[in-house]
Amino acid sequence: MPELPEVETVMRGLQARLEGRVLRRAVARRPDLRWPLPPNLVERLTGARVTSFRRRAKYILMRLDNGWSVLLHLGMSGRMLLEPIGRNELTPHEHLELETDDGWRVGFVDPRRFGSIDLIDTAKEDSHRLLAGLGPEPLDDAFSVPVLDAALKGKKTPIKAALLDQKVVAGLGNIYVCEALFRAGISPQRQADSIPGTRAKRLVPAIKETLREAIAAGGSSLRDYVQTNGELGYFQHAWKVYGREGEPCPACPGLPACDGVRRIVQSGRSTFYCPRTQR
Ligand SMILES: [Zn+2]
Structure with a gap:
């Protein structure tokens, strides 16, 4: 199960590649992971520009220029793939796929489906049900x-x-x-x-x-936090x-x-x- 440092490196890898890019295409291949995906997920993602990233506990928040944040949690077995479009076939259990305007592809792979994806109004991120009860972030000064x-x-x-x-x-x-x-x-x-x-x-x-x-x-x-197989963030x-x-x-x-x-x-x-x- 990914722990905080792995989640942080996954986030930095996404940030390095996606910040400032427009998401040209988004595909959700199932209606649910641990919980149902938001019904308007693909609609909100398609055409949006990624403005910034934030990690909170083991959640990744990807902010879009349309006022929405995408909340990602890798669960027990979740992985993120990052590679040029067309380099590889689709990976089994790849439930969400994004493509950027500069030719990159992001895949969310989760065989056991304990991961989660949700949409939050960016202004209300911290009141999301999964984030509201969390204690201080260990690397923040607030944890003293x-x-x-x-x-x-x-x-x-x-x-x-x-x-x-x-x-x-x-x-x-x-x-x-x-x-x-x-x-x-x-x-x-x-x-x-x-x-x-x-x-x-x-x-x-x-x-x-x-x-x-x-x-x-x-x-x-890891170079840019990406392994040679395109997988983000895990390291020995x-x-x-x-x-x-x-x-x-x-x-x-x-x-x-x-x-x-x-x-x-x-x-x-x-x-x-x-x-x-x-x-
Ligand atoms: Zn000892």
């Missing part, structure tokens, strides 16, 4: 130590679960919560209401740095603890007190951490 302190006060859940709560901070998923807790030296099992204060002062920058580094890695490993990223059960722990090289990265299951999902340095 006092804000996290307030959000965690009185929370009896483990900090890992609290950080996955989209009302506490928007867009964090399993991988980057593990990585940020490792960087901050905080146990994923620690009760959330023990974080405010000194631990939050480590955690907030750890979250921001972890995400920034992953976004930078995507930008440097070296996580420090995620998916590394039993491997040497990068925080304690050669230390006998640490027997490597440990995996536990919290709320049905894997957590990877170092029991020695994460307290």
Whole structure:
């Protein structure tokens, strides 16, 4: 499932190619993904100029010059393709196709159809039902130590679960919560209401740095954020603890007190951490 840095790189790839372009053609190949597509989607897209992009949590917003924003969510298996018109055959499960006035083609591919596409009045983006309840954007200044302190006060859940709560901070998923807790030296099992204060002062920058580094890695490993097969945004990223059960722990090289990265299951999902340095 794409996480925030992947969504950010997909958005930057779309932005690099589509901003300022007119959408000459739009085709919707099914009436629904996770939810029904707006009935006037194709009509609103066709002939519109793309003016700007924005990411909010794991949603991409593509603004058009007709006052509408297209909301895109990649769901579990969604991918975006970007290629010159006519280079390849249509990909299976390509549900939405766009063509630009300068000869490029964008495809939204989603075999499992957990993704979503909607239209929002650009002036009312933040009141859309999928965006209205979201907490602060982790890379914005609005996500700060006092804000996290307030959000965690009185929370009896483990900090890992609290950080996955989209009302506490928007867009964090399993991988980057593990990585940020490792960087901050905080146990994923620690009760959330023990974080405010000194631990939050480590955690907030750890979250921001972890995400920034992953976004930078995507930008440097992909030319214009596009892979050679035309797929946008995904990249091999070296996580420090995620998916590394039993491997040497990068925080304690050669230390006998640490027997490597440990995996536990919290709320049905894997957590990877170092029991020695994460307290
Ligand atoms: Zn360790």
